[in-house]
Amino acid sequence: MLAVVWTLHAVVDDRLLVPGPPGRPGGRLVSAQRTEPKTLNWAVAADSGSREVLERLMADLIHINRQSLSTEPALAKSWKVSPNGLHWELELRQGIRFSDGRPFDADDVVFTFQAILDEQVHSPQRALLMLEGKPIGVRKLDTYRVAFDLPQPYSVPDRLFDGIFILPRHKLEAAWTQGKLAGAWPVSTPPPEIAGLGPFRLKEYVAGQRITLERNPYYWKVDRAGTQLPYLAELVFVFAGSEDNQVLRFQAGESDIVSRVGARNFAALEKDRERRGYELFSAGGSLEYSFLFFNLGDLPAGIVPQIAAHQAFLRRKSFRQAVSAAIDRDAIVRLIYLGRAVPLGGPVPPGNRAWINATLSAPTRSVERARQLLAADGFKWNRQGSLADPDGRPVAFSILTSNNNPERSQMATLIQDDLKQIGMRVDVVQLEFRSLLERVQRSREYEACLLSLASPDADPNPDMAVWLSSGGNHLWNPEQKTPATPWEAEIDRLMRSQMVSRSYAERKRLFDRVQAIVVEYQPLVPLVSPNLLAGAKKTLANFHPALIEPYTLWNVDQLYWRGGAPGARP
Amino acid sequence: MKLSLTLAFLAVLHALVVLAAWVAPYHYAEQHRDYPFAPPARVHFTDAAHRFLLRPFVYGLTQDSPGGDYREDRSRLYPIDFFVRGRLFGVGAPGVLFLWGSDGYGRDVFSRVLYGGQVSLLTGLVAAFLSLSLGLLCGTLAGFHGGWVDGLLMRGGELFLALPWLYLLLGVRAFLPLHISPAQAFFLLVAIIGTVGWVRPARMVRGVVLSARERGFVLAARGFGASPGYLMRRHILPLTWSVLLTQATVLIPRYILAEVTLSFLGLGVGEPVPSWGNMLAEARQYHTLMAHAWMLAPGLATIPLLLGYLTLADILLERPSSADPAPPIERPSGALPLGSREG
Numbered sequence: 013m014l015a016v017v018w019t020l021h022a023v024v025d026d027r028l029l030v031p032g033p034p035g036r037p038g039g040r041l042v043s044a045q046r047t048e049p050k051t052l053n054w055a056v057a058a059d060s061g062s063r064e065v066l067e068r069l070m071a072d073l074i075h076i077n078r079q080s081l082s083t084e085p086a087l088a089k090s091w092k093v094s095p096n097g098l099h100w101e102l103e104l105r106q107g108i109r110f111s112d113g114r115p116f117d118a119d120d121v122v123f124t125f126q127a128i129l130d131e132q133v134h135s136p137q138r139a140l141l142m143l144e145g146k147p148i149g150v151r152k153l154d155t156y157r158v159a160f161d162l163p164q165p166y167s168v169p170d171r172l173f174d175g176i177f178i179l180p181r182h183k184l185e186a187a188w189t190q191g192k193l194a195g196a197w198p199v200s201t202p203p204p205e206i207a208g209l210g211p212f213r214l215k216e217y218v219a220g221q222r223i224t225l226e227r228n229p230y231y232w233k234v235d236r237a238g239t240q241l242p243y244l245a246e247l248v249f250v251f252a253g254s255e256d257n258q259v260l261r262f263q264a265g266e267s268d269i270v271s272r273v274g275a276r277n278f279a280a281l282e283k284d285r286e287r288r289g290y291e292l293f294s295a296g297g298s299l300e301y302s303f304l305f306f307n308l309g310d311l312p313a314g315i316v317p318q319i320a321a322h323q324a325f326l327r328r329k330s331f332r333q334a335v336s337a338a339i340d341r342d343a344i345v346r347l348i349y350l351g352r353a354v355p356l357g358g359p360v361p362p363g364n365r366a367w368i369n370a371t372l373s374a375p376t377r378s379v380e381r382a383r384q385l386l387a388a389d390g391f392k393w394n395r396q397g398s399l400a401d402p403d404g405r406p407v408a409f410s411i412l413t414s415n416n417n418p419e420r421s422q423m424a425t426l427i428q429d430d431l432k433q434i435g436m437r438v439d440v441v442q443l444e445f446r447s448l449l450e451r452v453q454r455s456r457e458y459e460a461c462l463l464s465l466a467s468p469d470a471d472p473n474p475d476m477a478v479w480l481s482s483g484g485n486h487l488w489n490p491e492q493k494t495p496a497t498p499w500e501a502e503i504d505r506l507m508r509s510q511m512v513s514r515s516y517a518e519r520k521r522l523f524d525r526v527q528a529i530v531v532e533y534q535p536l537v538p539l540v541s542p543n544l545l546a547g548a549k550k551t552l553a554n555f556h557p558a559l560i561e562p563y564t565l566w567n568v569d570q571l572y573w574r575g576g577a578p579g580a581r582p
Numbered sequence: 583m584k585l586s587l588t589l590a591f592l593a594v595l596h597a598l599v600v601l602a603a604w605v606a607p608y609h610y611a612e613q614h615r616d617y618p619f620a621p622p623a624r625v626h627f628t629d630a631a632h633r634f635l636l637r638p639f640v641y642g643l644t645q646d647s648p649g650g651d652y653r654e655d656r657s658r659l660y661p662i663d664f665f666v667r668g669r670l671f672g673v674g675a676p677g678v679l680f681l682w683g684s685d686g687y688g689r690d691v692f693s694r695v696l697y698g699g700q701v702s703l704l705t706g707l708v709a710a711f712l713s714l715s716l717g718l719l720c721g722t723l724a725g726f727h728g729g730w731v732d733g734l735l736m737r738g739g740e741l742f743l744a745l746p747w748l749y750l751l752l753g754v755r756a757f758l759p760l761h762i763s764p765a766q767a768f769f770l771l772v773a774i775i776g777t778v779g780w781v782r783p784a785r786m787v788r789g790v791v792l793s794a795r796e797r798g799f800v801l802a803a804r805g806f807g808a809s810p811g812y813l814m815r816r817h818i819l820p821l822t823w824s825v826l827l828t829q830a831t832v833l834i835p836r837y838i839l840a841e842v843t844l845s846f847l848g849l850g851v852g853e854p855v856p857s858w859g860n861m862l863a864e865a866r867q868y869h870t871l872m873a874h875a876w877m878l879a880p881g882l883a884t885i886p887l888l889l890g891y892l893t894l895a896d897i898l899l900e901r902p903s904s905a906d907p908a909p910p911i912e913r914p915s916g917a918l919p920l921g922s923r924e925g
Contacts, residue, residue: 256867256868259868260868274867274869275649276649276867276869276870276873277867277868277869279649279869279873280868280869280872280873283873316759318759340615343615346615346618346648347615347618347648347686347687347688348686350648350649351647351648351649415848418867422686422687424853425687425853425854426613426687428853428854429611429613429687429854439762439763439852440852440853441762441852442848
């Protein structure tokens with residue numbers, strides 16, 4: 013009897029079968045990244061350097077396939093939804109183990125969600141599990157089933173689970189009950205202490221140089237031939253410090269993949285492609301969009317009076333529309349991105365085919381139209397051609413950019429020249445990125461700013477903080493208590509409606525209207541959306557750069573080396 | 583002879599920079615968006631049929647693809663005109679003449695180097711003047727009065743020398759008001775560089791004043807009831823001129839480089855006004871160094887200028903100085919050394 017039970021149990025294979033042609037195991041992949049991780053604890057990691065490494069060590073319950081952009085079972089093999097959409101029951105895979113060999117079950121899931129939602133931990137990921145300020149509820153049903161209760165209807169709850177990585181209860185629960193979870197797993201933690209469900213586990217960390225991950229022998233995915241993933245034996249992240257350094261290493265063959273390359277560096281790499289044996293990819297339609305926005309909110313007391321005075325014209329719709337009409341987006345695409353970008357007419361890039369409002373027209377530059385818009389609102393030009401607003405104030409303002417991004421600084425210079433043609437005097441001010449964010453989000457001591465955002469998902473929901481007037485990323489006037497303008501109130505209503513609607517057609521209709529309002533009132537002037545530029549050695553198979561993060565390592569468990577020596581290096 | 587050659591050389595360089603509005607073929611902010619990163623122009627004297635033309639000319643430029651290489655289009659010929667359009671030379675539109683290539687916005691690098699020289703050079707000169715004036719004032723006060731004035735000024739100076747100015751200045755931009763016009767940024771830069779560097783000239787002047795104070799003719803004048811002001815004006819300050827002059831020739835190149843450094847780090851005049859520093863900042867990226875080496879022209883432009891000033895400094899330092907505190911010696915000719923008329 014026992015033998016029968018044992019055999020049955022051994023036969024139950026809950027591992028995920030990955031489609032596609034099988035690959036060859038072995039080899040090492042080296043990736044140069046810009047910044048070093050600050051922590052090995054995903055619960056408190058906010059910086060990209062940490063997350064890029066940590067997300068290779070861990071797995072989530074339901075995962076968004078970066079290529080198809082639809083959700084797939086991951087650690088949860090199936091789920092049931094209640095008719096009202098508020099209760100989700102997830103069935104977990106059985107027989108799965110963490111990278112240290114300890115078994116995974118519902119207790120780890122419950123622990124993870126409770127720890128992330130715990131206010132004492134101050135996890136940056138907490139906001140991802142809140143709907144309109146109310147947390148998601150989590151309940152254990154049995155060893156392999158967990159129930160989630162949403163506080164209100166939500167359009168795409170399965171997408172909420174992507175990126176919520178399951179932490180090992182046996183390693184971290186003690187720290188959590190003592191209130192020390194936030195300080196757990198610093199970068200100096202010995203590798204055997206770290207456990208996760210991802211394709212790799214930590215092998216070695218040399219501060220300032222590299223972090224080496226090795227294959228997780230307990231990983232729960234297999235290919236069609238029955239080979240356990242990942243194929244790669246080792247994954248090494250070296251710290252390059254800057255984009256130029258990353259490109260140099262890739263070109264020299266010291267690293268095997270590179271992503272988010274700047275357009276001119278990409279052109280420099282292209283010249284050497286044949287000789288050095290790498291492939292380059294220009295994936296059109298990324299979800300990154302850059303824009304110019306203005307300080308439209310009420311200013312706190314003590315701000316330089318000049319900014320308050322300039323708000324008189326910054327707040328005029330005609331001014332913003334004229335700025336948008338005068339900007340030469342084609343020159344930006346041609347000169348700065350060498351053709352590898354798309355000019356934007358609205359805030360959603362064309363790459364987001366499922367959500368872009370196709371009725372909005374492409375942007376066309378017209379200095380004439382800009383002048384007409386200004387003249388119709390009472391702006392006047394003096395004899396030297398300088399523009400003055402209806403109150404006689406000369407139209408002169410400054411644009412802030414961050415000094416760590418050459419493309420945005422160059423865009424600011426082009427815009428400065430474009431706006432000179434309609435009589436506006438623009439100063440370009442470069443600040444360090446954190447000083448810039450401080451000015452924009454806290455002290456509000458700025459007039460205009462050039463920034464870019466990259467949506468984490470094609471779905472509009474993760475960007476709610478940008479569109480809601482109460483949102484922290486509502487850059488032109490963040491964290492309003494009540495909407496300052498009727499059109500912002502309308503956007504609030506539309507975004508909240510689409511967030512709870514479960515019909516894609518309905519949501520698309522609502523979001524289209526949001527885009528149309530943004531294009532009319534131009535609180536942010538959309539500029540361009542750059543292509544995603546990436547590269548990899550020719551012999552690396554299954555390399556398919558995606559349009560949302562992580563761009564190149566989303567399928568790291570399926571990357572393998574083709575033919576000959578599998579990428580190993582002395 | 584060497585002195586006049588060096589001075590003439592420096593005069594020519596300064597004239598080029600001062601007359602940039604005339605010498606440069608383009609205005610510094612003029613963008614030619616069809617020709618970003620165009621290579622330095624090839625000026626021809628013989629055309630396709632191998633005829634020698636008295637007037638030099640350039641061919642039109644075409645670019646195969648955005649970011650690709652430029653080719654000369656032999657079907658379009660643009661002769662170089664002289665003394666037209668209010669400038670020394672240039673070509674008529676739609677031709678372009680980029681002697682030292684163009685930058686990422688299609689702005690002529692040669693023109694920008696000349697205009698940029700105005701900012702860099704003027705900063706060097708004015709900041710040197712500021713430093714020397716402050717140094718003269720403090721050094722004279724310290725040397726002449728001695729005592730606590732001397733102590734205060736010199737210890738204060740040492741504190742000044744010890745401060746990590748570069749790091750402080752990097753943080754300064756965040757506190758400055760947003761609306762700094764290029765002119766205001768320029769004055770701020772001059773003020774910063776000038777005030778930071780007063781200490782070394784002050785110490786040298788103090789040394790001169792200390793030794794001059796004890797010279798026979800000064801003591802004599804004092805004995806005759808001369809006021810401190812008269813002593814300083816008439817006897818002591820003239821002895822400092824040579825020190826100040828040599829210090830000037832050393833400080834000016836140093837301050838030009840200081841301006842280049844600060845502008846490179848983003849603290850100088852803003853776009854579109856060029857300075858050698860902010861032009862070099864554009865060249866900082868990897869792809870620029872690899873593919874567009876002409877963007878380093880501003881760095882090369884500093885070389886003859888600094889060479890001129892430093893040669894001048896060498897020449898001046900080699901000359902005998904009237905502030906030399908050697909004791910009077912009887913010369914065979916019987917003439918007494920300068921500045922020591924006893925009695």
